[in-house]
Amino acid sequence: EDKVVQSPLSLVVHEGDTVTLNCSYEVTNFRSLLWYKQEKKAPTFLFMLTSSGIEKKSGRLSSILDKKELFSILNITATQTGDSAIYLCAVEASWGNKLVFGAGTILRVKS
């Protein structure tokens, strides 16, 4: 069965800290891995990763994929209170064309 596991489940840091969120997966016919940020409502797209070793960056957020070890990390540097959210990792399994989501990491950034 397709599985996506995120860690930690929750994290509390202070503003300015750097955090690393983890996502490991076991799916059939991997196509891509995605990171989303969910605040009060719908998840919003952050990154899509398809190739190993290529870092994707957007401001203070960056992410990288390791297809050999079947995991991805999401880094957030110089965290701000606005980074407080649930971060969801999802993997696209080509069989069935569906996204399998992890349980999410709840990040709280204290001022």
Add this chain to the structure above:
Amino acid sequence: DTAVSQTPKYLVTQMGNDKSIKCEQNLGHDTMYWYKQDSKKFLKIMFSYNNKELIINETVPNRFSPKSPDKAHLNLHINSLELGDSAVYFCASSQDRESIGTQYFGPGTRLLVL
């Protein structure tokens, strides 16, 4: 302009009732999805439609019945509501089946069954 919209935003109802949630997208996308996010924030696919045709039907009780009158709409009807149906239901759409990674999510419908 709202890309993916859902109604209602909140729904509070009694066990045993039947209710519907509506979803509309104005992006011209071919593929639409329903997800359920439970109290532990686990987001799980329920159904997917491509051009009005059902393509994914996960292990969901048959009290849940999706209906796509046209490719811009995907409604979800739930019969005989149970306490465990309480969750946030998200609709999403993507350009096509191949673009599943770039889905646009609706704002969610928070369902509470009493």
